[in-house]
Amino acid sequence: MSLSVLDLYTIGIGPSSSHTVGPMRAGNRFVMRLAEAGLLEQTVRVEAHLYGSLALTGKGHGTDKAVLLGLEGETPEAVDVDAVPAKIEAIRTQNRLRLGGRHEIAFHEKEDLLFHRTESLPEHSNGMSFIARGADGGELMKRVYYSIGGGFVVNEQTAKRDELKPDARVLPHPFRHGDDLLRLGRETGLSVSEITLRNESAWRPEAETRAALLKVWKAMHACVERGCHHEGTLPGGLKVERRAPKIFRELSTNPEAGLRDPLTVLDWVSLWAMAVNEENASGGRVVTAPTNGAAGIIPAVLHYFVRVHGGADDDRITRFLLTAAAIGMIYKINASISGAEVGCQGEVGVACSMAAGALCEALGGTVPQVENAAEIGMEHNLGLTCDPIGGLVQVPCIERNAMGAVKAINAARLALRGDGTHRVSLDKVIATMRTTGADMSTKYKETSRGGLAVNVTEC
């Protein structure tokens, strides 16, 4: 399997890449398949079945709304986030749904959108199936999809790792492991970002890759800005107050504090991360990087690089995102970026590792130092569980992004103090993360059945 950097960053909608972005894509894909088969107009009823983690925490993660929007033909990239509440309200009050935005059918959410909380589908804990029925009640089409993290959706056939279709793309510098990056660095003298940029030429011309990554940065920056100014309480019933606007006001009106306390920069980093995740929790426009739950870490560390280290030019920003994506790909290929599969180490841990490696290169690190930084970023997130209170991507998720961003900066700085020599390789830490995730009780894998989710009352 070859991945592009643009698979790691998608401009989408909160609050969850696996529980919102993925299910919306799946609903949309099902409707497209119906249309391709000429069955859209014959469909009078659609059933959506959610299983495993999607059923257990789907309500809190907006999976129900995402499925409805996907069936209406919306995509995470293009949906008008401001229009979503009215659109959902219309479907629910009228009990009507426009499949693919054009074929209207009756849709009764209680009967047609079903949460199977005690059942799981075989290939992944985020399973779902869609069934289209004709006028006689017979099945016109059924499809099973899995939302495997980061907004990726696979069907029943491609869900098994060993059945992934071989990619015919020929990359100039293919890599699957951290060791490959180290070898390529030695053989070619190229940086991680340069290796990755050259590989992207297998997908599109370099200018297009650069333009797409700057668009990603622009979306990240806009998300931080919105998060710094949106006041109020987050949706979902936990009554979590947004903290970013208050911290932003305090930091902006008291610049002298930064002179007295050099660690004030950490408050800014925490602010940038939390601003993104508060936007995410409210269903706003965010960049999946590599997931929504962990979407604040890379923007926060990139803001730190831009604001504190003068990294505000297009080439340096592009290279930061390329290096981070290269590291994310290695996790995606060899382990997982899904909280439902390996716990929060696969979300916040991976984002921390990606940001650490990217910052290390941006600050002048060699390929071995970058590999070291990425390894440190994960090593100290190993075993991190996923236990969101109330199934909402709020507590501990928002604050955890601030912690992950600060840890990434620390990891990069530590790696830059060494020469890249270290005991635990990135590949070893990724293998450890994968096996730790496999051993982890399902209570701690985005089911809200363990940890903080059961030890803290919801109100």
Ligand code: SF4
């Ligand atoms: S605890 Fe981590 S993995 Fe779980 S929803 Fe929150 S950010 Fe995602």
